[in-house]
Amino acid sequence: MKIRKIAISLGWIFCTALTSLAQDDVPDQFAADAEIEAVKSAPADVEVQPAVTDQMIEERLENILRATEWFLRPQVEVNEGVAFISGEAETDEHRKWAGDLARNTQDVVAVVNKLQVTPKSIWDFTPAWIEIQRMGREAVQATPLLLLGLLLFGLTWVFATMSMRIAFALFENRLPSPLLRHVISRAIAIPVFLFGIYLILRISGLTQIAMTVLGGTGLIGIVIGIAFRDIAENFLASILISIQRPFSLGDLIQVGGHEGVVQRVTTRGTLLMTLDGNHVQIPNATIYKNVIKNFTANPKRRFDFLVGIDYLDSASKAQDVIQQMLEDHEAILDDPEPMVLVEELGTSTVNLRVYAWIDGSQYSAAKVRSSVIRLTKRAISDAGLTMPDEAREVIFPNGIPVTMIDDQRRTRHPHEQESSTSVPAAEPETVQNESEGGFSSEIEEIEKQAQESSPPDKGANLLDTAEQE
Incomplete structure (x- = not known):
């Protein structure tokens, strides 16, 4: 009885074990009919059916490759789970995609990709x-x-x-x-x-x-x-000049060693016409950074010159004579009044400095100065004063032959004797002479020449626009 129970128990255990083994041997079944959406993403798992054969894998892969129409004469051979793919692919991406497809197919253990990429013709557009x-x-x-x-x-x-x-x-x-x-x-x-x-x-x-x-x-x-640093610098300088306006059109200025009448100011530079009648264009940056001397801003201009008299002459008398001449001159202003000052004691002369003012808008400083110097010489001569030359000391180490004056006069030609005793010609009494051509300022002539000339810069005149407004 006991043996029978033991046999029944062993049989039940054996049947239970066989049942569990049978359940473990049953594989899961999945369908693998997903559509291909992109070249670069091949299916992760291609299933055929449980216990597939090599022939079934070949047919399945060939059908997929032909359906894509990416391959020319595709062929698939499977031997013991190893898939051999041959044919031609359009691109490298298609070739790689076919290899990934076979590699992810069920029961494929290895893939030999023999696909050749079709070479493209040079005339393929x-x-x-x-x-x-x-x-x-x-x-x-x-x-x-x-x-x-x-x-x-x-x-x-x-x-x-x-x-x-x-x-x-x-x-x-x-x-x-x-x-x-x-x-x-x-x-x-x-x-x-x-x-x-x-x-x-x-x-x-x-x-x-x-x-x-x-x-x-x-x-x-x-x-x-x-x-464009220099161009930008000139442009900014032109803005500052147009705002501050240190000079106006027609002003006589001196800047950077150049002196002339202002013709125009553009965004590039300032155009001057010199007293010689030449155009000079100066960059605005140079204008703004240099010292500007404006002779027209204050119409009154002063000039001076030096004159020397003999030590034996009276300096006060010379001052009075020159001062009277200045007061009588038509171009010299009374306010500010002219001055004649003793400046220094030279080697052979007492030097006097003559100062005089004129109206620069009406008279030329160079012409008036020439007239005053000429009239000063005449006034000094008329007053009996002398203007000796500077003393010079000459040393002759080997001596020099000397001729007596009386002997030289007896042998001299008659007309030479007359010339040696002649008196210097007196200066004319006129304030103006033909050489000086009047005292009028050259600005009017310069402006006339500027109107007849062609300016080198055709840009807009900033000062002209500002003054019109």
């Missing part, structure tokens, strides 16, 4: 045509954004123009320089325009380009500032 088609599709898709961008660009242009005009109107009465008003109005309009361009690029989906525009604006400004 298919890639170019495909690219053109793609660009055409993108252009059609971008048409709405393009139209919106054009609309926004037009609005940006309108807003920038309006802001520039409003700024120009606001500063019209506050800033005397029209150039400065234009610069400020454009400085306000440019940020408005750049902000509009930024919005257009952002709306069009070109965010990276929009950020590049914002970042590149400052970089471009630095590059332009370095490359």
Whole structure:
């Protein structure tokens, strides 16, 4: 009885074990009919059916390769789970995709990919045509954004123009320089325009380009500032000159070693016409950084010169004689009054410095000075004063032969004796002479020549515009 129970128990245990083993040997069944969506993503697992054969794997893989139409004469051979793929593929990506497909197929243990990439002809324009088609599709898709961008660009242009005009109107009465008003109005309009361009690029989906525009604006400004430093310096100097106006058109100035009449001031430089009738164009940066001597700002001009008299003559008498001559001269101003001062005691003369003032807008300083020097010489001679030459000491170490005066006079030609005893010719009493050509200023003649000449710079005259306003 006990043996029977033991036998029944062992049989139940044996049946239970067989049942569990049978359940473990039953494989799971899955369907593998997913569609291929992209070239680069092959199926992760291709199942045929449980206990597939090599022939079934061949048929399944060949059918998939032919269905894609990416391969020419595709063939698949499977031997003991090793798949051999041959034929031609259009691209390397297709070839790799076929290998991944076979590798992920159920019961395939290895893949030998013998696919050859079909060489393209040099006359094959298919890639170019495909690219053109793609660009055409993108252009059609971008048409709405393009139209919106054009609309926004037009609005940006309108807003920038309006802001520039409003700024120009606001500063019209506050800033005397029209150039400065234009610069400020454009400085306000440019940020408005750049902000509009930024919005257009952002709306069009070109965010990276929009950020590049914002970042590149400052970089471009630095590059332009370095490359055009001298031009920018002249431009800023022209703005400062047009604001401060240290001189006006027609003024006689001296700057940087050049003296002339101001003809025009442009954004590049200042044009002068020298008293020789030549055009001189000086960069505005040089004008602004150098000392400017304006002879026209104050019409009264002073000149001076030095005259020496003999030690035996009276210095006070010489001063009175020259002072009277200055007071009688028609071109010399009484206020400020002329002066005759003793400056120094020279080696052989007492030197007097003569100071006199004229109206530079009416008279030429060079002509009046010539007349005064000439009349000073005549006044000194008429007063019995002398103007000796400077004393010189000459040493003859070896001696020099001497001839007695009486003997020399007896042998001299008669007309030489007359010339030795002749008296110097007296100066004419006229204040002006023909050589000096009157005392009128040369400015009028220079302006006349400037009107007849062709200026080298055709730019807008900043001073002329400012003075007209």
